Amino acid sequence: MRRVEHVMGFPVSLRIDDPDVPGSAADAVFGWLREADERFSPFKPGSEVSRYGRGELARQELSADLAEVLDLCAHYRTATGGAFDAWPPGRSFDPCAIVKGWSVQRAAGLLTAAGARRFCLNAGGDVVTSGGPWRVGVRHPEHADRLCAVVEVTDGAVATSARYERGDxxxxxxxxxPATGLLSLTVVAPTLTVADAVATAAFTLGADGVGWAADQDGCEVFAVDSDRRVLRTAGFPKAPGERAAAA
Incomplete structure (x- = not known):
């Protein structure tokens, strides 16, 4: 089963290699992602996130889901000494860096609950996989038609934070x-909740973010710094025969 939709501002592609998984499983995935967009987008004035950001909702009035997102935001804010902040100076509350990975990982859980054992869910380049192995390309930060690395993942997730799609x-x-010091940073982790949050949080730390991300539980890191040096942890998973391209 293969399906692609534009949700949350980016293309989301789903591939399920289990023939007995019903089409309703894909419906549930995209239905949840559309719901998450409506509830947690800071760009929709009526969303729960926007209402909370404007002070219209107290913490005790929030849904359990948004309370969980807020706890994750607070965790990474503390862990980075304030470099990662969903409440950036002079700007409104924006938890998108947490919501994307968290919501897509929740969608992957819906697939597992429906009986899917081998699937790949790609949300705007951030990927969660089950079964496999799956090969995931890491885009070159300066050349859209080139890869810096190819990652082989069986049960896990890959997320990249970079400047090439949306600038600073x-x-x-x-x-x-704007954070400086890195052109891109990719994290492989057990879940996309962790991979996406750690990648973004590390990027805010600049060059210091590579070591910080490597110290997070279960995380392996591939980065290209502003001097175009490639930095990778020893455990960053390579696909057989893969060689990193020079940055």
Whole structure:
């Protein structure tokens, strides 16, 4: 089964290699992602996130889901000394860096509950897999038609934070200015909740983020810094025969 939809502002592709999984499983995945977009987008004035950001909802009035997202935001804010901040200086509350990976991982859980054992769910380049192995390409930060690496993942997730799609959109919460020091940083982790959050949080730390991400439980890291040096942890999973391209 293969299906692609545009949700949450980016293409989401789903491939399920289990022939007995019903089409309703894919319906549930995309239905949940559309729901998450409506509830947690800071760009929709009526969303729960927007209402909370404007002070219309107290913490005790929030859904359990948003409370969980807030706890994750607070965790990474503390862990990075304020570099990662869903409440950046001079800007409204924006938990997108947490919501994307968290919501897609929740969608993967729906697939597992429906009996899917071998699948790949790709949300705008961030990927969660089951079964496998699956090969996931890491895009070159300066050349859209080239890869820096190919990762082989069986049960896990891959997420990249970079400047090539949206420019300097990742802000260092300590200064309010765009994060510098890295061109891209990719994290492989057991879940996309962790991979996506750690990749973004590490990017806010600049060059120091590579070591910080490597110290997070279960995380392996591949990065290209502003001097175009390739940095990778020893356990970063390579596909057989893969060689990193020079940055």
């Amino acid at each position: 959109h990742i802000v260092d919460g300590r200064t309010g200015r």
